[in-house]
Amino acid sequence: MYTLLIVQLAVSGALMGMVYALIAYGFQLTFATSKSINFGQGELVMLSAFFSLTLIDSGLPYWLVVPGGMLFGAVLGLFVERTAVRLSLEQKGEGWILLTIILGLLGFSAAENIWGRDDRPFPTPISSDPLHFFGIDVTPLELSVAIGVLAVMGLVELFKRKTLLGKAFEAVSADRDAAQLMGISATRTIQLSYGLSGLVAALAGILVAPITTVGPTMASVLILKAFSVAVVAGLDSGFGIVLVGLFLGALESLTSFYLGSGWREAPGLVLLILALAVRPNGVFGKASIRKV
Amino acid sequence: MLTVENLHAGYGTSEVLVGVSLEVKAGTVVALIGANGAGKTTTMRAISGMIRPNRGRVLLDGRPVQDQDAAHIARLGLAHSPEGRKVFGPLTVEDNLLLGAYGRLPRFFGFRARAAADLKNIYALFPRLEERRLQTAGTLSGGEQQMLAIGRALMSKPKVMLLDEPSMGLAPIIVQEVFHTIRRLKETGITLLLVEQFAKSALEVADYAYVMDRGHIAIEGTPAHLREDERVLAAYLG
Numbered sequence: 224m225y226t227l228l229i230v231q232l233a234v235s236g237a238l239m240g241m242v243y244a245l246i247a248y249g250f251q252l253t254f255a256t257s258k259s260i261n262f263g264q265g266e267l268v269m270l271s272a273f274f275s276l277t278l279i280d281s282g283l284p285y286w287l288v289v290p291g292g293m294l295f296g297a298v299l300g301l302f303v304e305r306t307a308v309r310l311s312l313e314q315k316g317e318g319w320i321l322l323t324i325i326l327g328l329l330g331f332s333a334a335e336n337i338w339g340r341d342d343r344p345f346p347t348p349i350s351s352d353p354l355h356f357f358g359i360d361v362t363p364l365e366l367s368v369a370i371g372v373l374a375v376m377g378l379v380e381l382f383k384r385k386t387l388l389g390k391a392f393e394a395v396s397a398d399r400d401a402a403q404l405m406g407i408s409a410t411r412t413i414q415l416s417y418g419l420s421g422l423v424a425a426l427a428g429i430l431v432a433p434i435t436t437v438g439p440t441m442a443s444v445l446i447l448k449a450f451s452v453a454v455v456a457g458l459d460s461g462f463g464i465v466l467v468g469l470f471l472g473a474l475e476s477l478t479s480f481y482l483g484s485g486w487r488e489a490p491g492l493v494l495l496i497l498a499l500a501v502r503p504n505g506v507f508g509k510a511s512i513r514k515v
Numbered sequence: 516m517l518t519v520e521n522l523h524a525g526y527g528t529s530e531v532l533v534g535v536s537l538e539v540k541a542g543t544v545v546a547l548i549g550a551n552g553a554g555k556t557t558t559m560r561a562i563s564g565m566i567r568p569n570r571g572r573v574l575l576d577g578r579p580v581q582d583q584d585a586a587h588i589a590r591l592g593l594a595h596s597p598e599g600r601k602v603f604g605p606l607t608v609e610d611n612l613l614l615g616a617y618g619r620l621p622r623f624f625g626f627r628a629r630a631a632a633d634l635k636n637i638y639a640l641f642p643r644l645e646e647r648r649l650q651t652a653g654t655l656s657g658g659e660q661q662m663l664a665i666g667r668a669l670m671s672k673p674k675v676m677l678l679d680e681p682s683m684g685l686a687p688i689i690v691q692e693v694f695h696t697i698r699r700l701k702e703t704g705i706t707l708l709l710v711e712q713f714a715k716s717a718l719e720v721a722d723y724a725y726v727m728d729r730g731h732i733a734i735e736g737t738p739a740h741l742r743e744d745e746r747v748l749a750a751y752l753g
Binding site for chain 1 (some may be wrong): 589
């Protein structure tokens with residue numbers, strides 16, 4: 224029975240870890256094309272969740288709320304690119320770091336003013352009654368998180384491999400100057416990557432909201448975990464990000480069981496420090512570590 | 516087809532080009548030779564929009580393009596195969612070629628079918644690329660990467676092609692192969708501006724040539740004319 228309990232904890236934790244992986248994947252997308260990331264991504268997740276909650280309150284069915292919320296996230300991503308990233312990249316500067324943080328703070332204040340400071344439940348039609356697999360309980364809600372994450376990551380990867388636009392995306396990631404010589408607009412591609420990044424981050428918010436509730440601070444912890452996952456896995460391996468996400472999620476769940484829930488955030492931090500100590504370059508890449 | 520008038524360009528505050536003028540007529544091969552640091556590559560980069568010229572004009576098929584960005588100039592029909600080849604290492608050979616035709620292919624689906632005939636032509640010219648079409652470009656040898664870079668530029672069906680140092684870092688026998696390819700392209704009537712450090716080989720294939728020195732054109736003329744010029748003989752053909 225004891226082993227079963229451990230497996231149970233690991234599985235539940237790992238399913239949550241998928242959310243970290245999805246947010247980290249959003250970092251990967253923009254880093255690949257522009258070597259920049261949105262440091263206000265957590266607020267983007269939160270704003271998209273609030274927006275989706277408003278859609279639900281307005282009576283829209285859940286199956287329309289999900290794409291609606293994702294679209295909102297994509298628009299926010301485009302907005303971040305236009306206002307905080309493009310100019311500083313054109314000047315080959317590092318201004319995007321500060322600007323994306325500031326945009327995040329603005330988003331946070333906006334959320335407090337529009338939706339208030341309280342955490343609110345996020346209603347979902349997906350059941351929380353556990354299903355039993357070989358003695359382990361998994362709720363459909365947890366499963367929906369895993370399926371949603373894998374589905375959207377799979378679709379984006381398919382887009383990158385099977386369409387010419389996706390290949391252009393890869394070309395800009397590999398060599399921006401050479402891509403421009405092929406007639407591929409680097410600016411448009413970076414825009415696209417920010418749109419996609421916002422889209423997947425919004426989905427992460429919508430998927431996790433029924434479990435964590437929705438509030439202005441809902442994503443502040445999530446985003447730290449996502450950073451850890453992104454740094455540990457490296458910013459170019461989608462597969463690695465899922466693995467590390469699963470691992471970190473399971474580890475957290477076991478840690479909080481054995482050491483008490485106060486220690487829940489410890490594994491992410493330890494993993495991050497270990498990764499930076501052992502493989503400082505294999506992750507963000509040399510130059511960017513200096514930048515960030 | 517391509518006219519450059521009084522081009523000034525450089526990096527930051529240092530000006531490398533101080534008034535470059537040259538012309539590439541349709542269907543001709545023009546060589547641009549000169550010592551290291553004379554500004555040959557910078558000239559190429561300023562023409563294709565990789566750096567923005569400070570002054571002067573670049574006319575592509577009679578149309579001024581010096582204020583456009585590189586992606587736009589490429590879509591107007593200028594293919595620049597850059598110094599160092601710059602193939603997309605993580606992508607397959609075939610994907611590299613398809614991206615060469617990016618400007619005229621559908622963005623989502625059906626691009627493979629649309630490009631099939633052109634791919635076939637490139638593979639006829641470079642059978643080695645067909646053998647390796649599913650390999651990633653980063654795993655190719657230097658000579659194969661050069662073939663890929665040329666093939667990729669040809670895929671766009673350019674009005675003018677710029678070819679920068681195709682022999683750079685290659686073994687002598689591969690360099691011969693590269694020049695053999697350039698001669699075959701010339702027979703097809705390509706309009707080509709060629710930058711080369713192997714001045715002798717470049718003059719053999721060219722219809723007209725310019726010699727650069729410290730940021731401007733020092734000497735110009737037909738290859739026969741240049742071969743008899745004492746300055747050229749002493750500096751580049753010795």
